[in-house]
Amino acid sequence: MNTFPGALRPLFHALCLCVLAGSPGFTEQEFESMCLIIEDAMAARPACVKRRIKLFLNIINWTSFLRWGKGFVDLDPQHQAGHLCWFENNSLVLLRQGLWGLKTFIYMGYYGRKEAHSLIHYAPLKKGNEVLLG
Amino acid sequence: MREQRFNIAIIGSGAGGGAVAKELAPLVSQGVSIAVLEWGPKLREEEFTGNELEMAQKLYFDSGGFLTKDRTMTLAFARAYGGSTVVYTGTSLTILPQTVERWNIPGLTWQDLRRRSEKYKEENNVHLLEDDLINDNNRLFHEGCKKLNYHVEQFPLNIKGCQGSGMCNMGCPNAAKQGTHRVQLPAAEKQGVQVVTRCQVRRIDLSNRSLEAIVYPDDGIGHPSCWEPGNYRIAADIVVVAAGAVNSPALLLRSGLGERLPALGRYFTCHPALILVGEHARAITNYYGHPKSYFCDQFMESHRFLLETCMYFPFTTAKNLAGFGREHGALMSDMRRLQMILSLALDSAQPHNRVTIDKEGHPVVDYTIGGEVAQSLLQSMREAARIMFAAGAVRVHAPASGKFFIEAGEGGRVDDLISQKYFKPGRLSIAAGHLMGGCRMGAGDNSSVTDVNGQVYGLPWLFVADASLFPMCAEINPYLTIMALADRVAEAVAKRYGAVAAHA
Numbered sequence: 001m002n003t004f005p006g007a008l009r010p011l012f013h014a015l016c017l018c019v020l021a022g023s024p025g026f027t028e029q030e031f032e033s034m035c036l037i038i039e040d041a042m043a044a045r046p047a048c049v050k051r052r053i054k055l056f057l058n059i060i061n062w063t064s065f066l067r068w069g070k071g072f073v074d075l076d077p078q079h080q081a082g083h084l085c086w087f088e089n090n091s092l093v094l095l096r097q098g099l100w101g102l103k104t105f106i107y108m109g110y111y112g113r114k115e116a117h118s119l120i121h122y123a124p125l126k127k128g129n130e131v132l133l134g
Numbered sequence: 135m136r137e138q139r140f141n142i143a144i145i146g147s148g149a150g151g152g153a154v155a156k157e158l159a160p161l162v163s164q165g166v167s168i169a170v171l172e173w174g175p176k177l178r179e180e181e182f183t184g185n186e187l188e189m190a191q192k193l194y195f196d197s198g199g200f201l202t203k204d205r206t207m208t209l210a211f212a213r214a215y216g217g218s219t220v221v222y223t224g225t226s227l228t229i230l231p232q233t234v235e236r237w238n239i240p241g242l243t244w245q246d247l248r249r250r251s252e253k254y255k256e257e258n259n260v261h262l263l264e265d266d267l268i269n270d271n272n273r274l275f276h277e278g279c280k281k282l283n284y285h286v287e288q289f290p291l292n293i294k295g296c297q298g299s300g301m302c303n304m305g306c307p308n309a310a311k312q313g314t315h316r317v318q319l320p321a322a323e324k325q326g327v328q329v330v331t332r333c334q335v336r337r338i339d340l341s342n343r344s345l346e347a348i349v350y351p352d353d354g355i356g357h358p359s360c361w362e363p364g365n366y367r368i369a370a371d372i373v374v375v376a377a378g379a380v381n382s383p384a385l386l387l388r389s390g391l392g393e394r395l396p397a398l399g400r401y402f403t404c405h406p407a408l409i410l411v412g413e414h415a416r417a418i419t420n421y422y423g424h425p426k427s428y429f430c431d432q433f434m435e436s437h438r439f440l441l442e443t444c445m446y447f448p449f450t451t452a453k454n455l456a457g458f459g460r461e462h463g464a465l466m467s468d469m470r471r472l473q474m475i476l477s478l479a480l481d482s483a484q485p486h487n488r489v490t491i492d493k494e495g496h497p498v499v500d501y502t503i504g505g506e507v508a509q510s511l512l513q514s515m516r517e518a519a520r521i522m523f524a525a526g527a528v529r530v531h532a533p534a535s536g537k538f539f540i541e542a543g544e545g546g547r548v549d550d551l552i553s554q555k556y557f558k559p560g561r562l563s564i565a566a567g568h569l570m571g572g573c574r575m576g577a578g579d580n581s582s583v584t585d586v587n588g589q590v591y592g593l594p595w596l597f598v599a600d601a602s603l604f605p606m607c608a609e610i611n612p613y614l615t616i617m618a619l620a621d622r623v624a625e626a627v628a629k630r631y632g633a634v635a636a637h638a
Binding site: 018019020021022023024037041044045081084088089093094095096097099100101103104107108110111112116117119120121122124125126127128129130131132133 | 184186187191196197199204205206266267269296297298299300301307308417419421422423447448449452453456457458459460461462463464466467468469470558559560561563
């Protein structure tokens, strides 16, 4: 996946695991298909968006070192979640936005797959009224 | 550079452009040439798949993720034959008298707008959904409001043959939604109006009344344009700009009108909105059936917000939740149990909330979520939570709460639990689909761009006919009001064209 090359890929994987903890059926295979969806979405965005996301991933990692003396990947799940909460509730709006943007891409990749729909009991029908009318 | 010439060129094919096209279409039989220039494609019927990501990419600017300049709000607006009428839920309300009074535009009366709105209600088959087609998600909202003695009303909808797909915001896959792509544009084309898709107008050359446009090649989405791809110069006697509240001001700014019209781009409003999600103990019907049957205007005057039923798709729902992890997964684990309410703040028109352009001419929406909007949205979350608990929800997720779930037993404490300190732009997912202002009508001083008939001040051949005309927010879904105003503009254009033809 070009968007998260090299060391960013395991970092992104760890972030997905953290954000999607508790979401059913998140396996390695699903991570790959998520990445394809995200890659497609990134391709349609300007280059600055990709740069911003990469920068933000690095900021997550650097601040993890600053706060905990370890990279994000090496934190235990509780500290990982705490670290992302620190971004989400940060007094700096840029950090809050960054996490919102990252979550958005992760959710796009996860919920954008038909496989996820059956897991969350989402089964829309073109003729949904037939269900209402029994 | 290819050349084209029309007597009347209409830019945009949504609620405004479509209405103008149909109203002016009878002139074609009198020898007047009219074109609608639409940036987006005309989708084939089978392309309305209802798939969330696929349709967002096909239909919406930035796949539905267009961000304001400070990136704290997402704007959703479409680019297609039919504009945003292809993707909205079809609610069709007449503007209220008190709103028109607040607008305070000399020559614009509620009676006139109501008359015109009634015309479009009939044209678009607007009616109330039958009782047995109202799903649980909607019923529970109604029940909750009634238990709390909150005023609740049913939305009239512009649908014909609705099959309850719930996919309205991704384009109706049953061809039921009576947007301009189903009603006004086909009627206009039948009378000889030419609709050119994939045609983006980049600039209006004010010196010679011509449009610089580009027709994009076929990219496999929708029908190809009826014109060959390439650059065009389109001469016109009269130009009607109906490209929406983001692109209309941007186009006029690119055309050099910013200096002579200080209000251009300014006073942008959008009904900033967010979603509350409640969970019930059992599965309910929510994504089957039309998603939007009721609204509550109990707090319209007191706290400046509206509440509406809504039902969104998995990705849209997920990204609107604050937090992440196990609790997020728990809430999303069974979509069948979810009830959703959309709250919309009725934002005031401020000059600093504006559309500008960057150095490439792309629109930039500079909008600050101010204290009043924040307070409206906060209170709206509290009331929405109360409505959900009154309807029997076992827990509710409110994005500005200190905890992911507010349990039913805590329903008496929503005022404390949903609090200002958790209302943090960038953390909350705030979005808007009712984009208004930027080319506001008014009295002709420095605070307006057009007169009461949509004519741009100082340019008798240039009109605006979309939601960018709104001097303030509509305080309801703006769709019918856009059409009513466009109807007025069409009359003015026809009169003006008569004057142009007489002097030719």
